[in-house]
Amino acid sequence: MRILFAPDKFKGSLGASEAAAAMARGWSGAWPESVIALHPLADGGDGSLAVLHAACGGQWKQSTARNARGKRHPVKWLWQPASATAWIETAGVVGLAELSTAERDPLTASSAGVGELIASAMREGAEKIMICLGGIATNDAGCGMAGALGFRFLDGHGRDIEPAPASLLRLKTIEAPPTDKQIKVIALTDVRNPLLGPEGASSVYGPQKGAAPCDIEILENALRHIVDIARRDIMAPDPMLAGAGAAGGLGYGVMAFLGGRLLEGSERIGELTGLPAAVRASDLIVTGEGRFDAQTAAGKAPAHLARMAREQGKPVIAIVGSMADEADNGIFDAAFPLVREPYDLATALRDAAHLLEKTAAEAARSVKQGKVC
Numbered sequence: 137m138r139i140l141f142a143p144d145k146f147k148g149s150l151g152a153s154e155a156a157a158a159m160a161r162g163w164s165g166a167w168p169e170s171v172i173a174l175h176p177l178a179d180g181g182d183g184s185l186a187v188l189h190a191a192c193g194g195q196w197k198q199s200t201a202r203n204a205r206g207k208r209h210p211v212k213w214l215w216q217p218a219s220a221t222a223w224i225e226t227a228g229v230v231g232l233a234e235l236s237t238a239e240r241d242p243l244t245a246s247s248a249g250v251g252e253l254i255a256s257a258m259r260e261g262a263e264k265i266m267i268c269l270g271g272i273a274t275n276d277a278g279c280g281m282a283g284a285l286g287f288r289f290l291d292g293h294g295r296d297i298e299p300a301p302a303s304l305l306r307l308k309t310i311e312a313p314p315t316d317k318q319i320k321v322i323a324l325t326d327v328r329n330p331l332l333g334p335e336g337a338s339s340v341y342g343p344q345k346g347a348a349p350c351d352i353e354i355l356e357n358a359l360r361h362i363v364d365i366a367r368r369d370i371m372a373p374d375p376m377l378a379g380a381g382a383a384g385g386l387g388y389g390v391m392a393f394l395g396g397r398l399l400e401g402s403e404r405i406g407e408l409t410g411l412p413a414a415v416r417a418s419d420l421i422v423t424g425e426g427r428f429d430a431q432t433a434a435g436k437a438p439a440h441l442a443r444m445a446r447e448q449g450k451p452v453i454a455i456v457g458s459m460a461d462e463a464d465n466g467i468f469d470a471a472f473p474l475v476r477e478p479y480d481l482a483t484a485l486r487d488a489a490h491l492l493e494k495t496a497a498e499a500a501r502s503v504k505q506g507k508v509c
Contacts, residue, residue: 162496180324180401181270182227227271240346251284278389286313321396
């Protein structure tokens with residue numbers, strides 16, 4: 137049997153490539169006759185550049201940019217000179233994971249570092265910029281990014297204000313910078329949420345970024361105010377478009393300030409890395425991620441893979457770190473959680489590779505014995 141191991145990252149413990157290798161080791165030990173292929177997944181969130189570099193090549197570049205708290209740090213990005221394309225991963229610039237709990241405050245966090253990295257890519261000669269959205273600490277609809285690229289955010293007296301949610305309720309005017317160079321910007325999203333409303337950036341993802349319940353209303357009001365001014369001053373698009381709420385509204389910012397467009401990350405990265413052909417060549421697909429929950433079906437790579445496999449008549453099983461009660465079990469033919477009893481999170485993260493091997497072996501025996509698929 138030809139088995140394709142195609143997991144996403146297990147956030148906080150293993151990258152997609154490491155997870156695929158651990159799964160394969162466990163499976164091979166239980167079913168050594170299997171023919172194994174590895175195809176790590178990404179959907180535009182953190183870890184995407186590593187997957188793209190391994191599959192598509194390119195040159196690693198390093199620039200200095202601000203993190204979400206304004207601290208300058210070195211950031212890697214991917215350069216493909218043949219197509220003059222730069223790849224940027226927002227989690228590597230203004231990522232949430234690099235901040236301590238005490239540092240997380242979406243009311244004052246800024247996406248300015250993303251703009252600085254875009255400027256670095258333009259100086260390199262980029263004609264096309266691909267931005268992988270996800271995993272960031274900001275909720276500013278890309279205003280910080282825009283400010284770093286020359287946009288001005290002015291109050292009622294024509295004075296510049298800090299383009300962060302805590303200040304932007306005083307916003308009266310947005311001035312776009314003059315430009316003599318048009319570049320193509322595409323952002324890859326791992327969610328389909330709109331910018332505003334109960335399914336929007338503030339309500340759904342604000343708490344993850346450190347927003348207290350009383351902050352959510354402030355964030356939502358700030359984003360609504362930004363939209364009103366942006367639609368008047370720079371002809372910004374509809375904030376309810378799918379993906380506009382990705383990465384704290386950076387999806388909206390890419391469209392509004394950069395004239396960019398949004399694509400579903402799992403689909404585009406799958407195309408670039410040859411995922412459809414890998415699925416066709418397999419008899420069974422094994423995928424996985426750190427958390428199987430309601431968000432899995434909302435643009436995440438394992439769900440995209442499962443839909444593709446189902447169209448080709450291929451069974452798909454998932455090995456996941458944990459499963460939420462609301463997880464849609466109809467996505468996969470079977471799902472195997474790494475742990476089924478109370479387990480310390482820190483220990484689970486530390487032992488993730490071992491647990492993946494053990495669970496993959498269990499899944500292999502279940503398939504071999506005809507208990508699943």
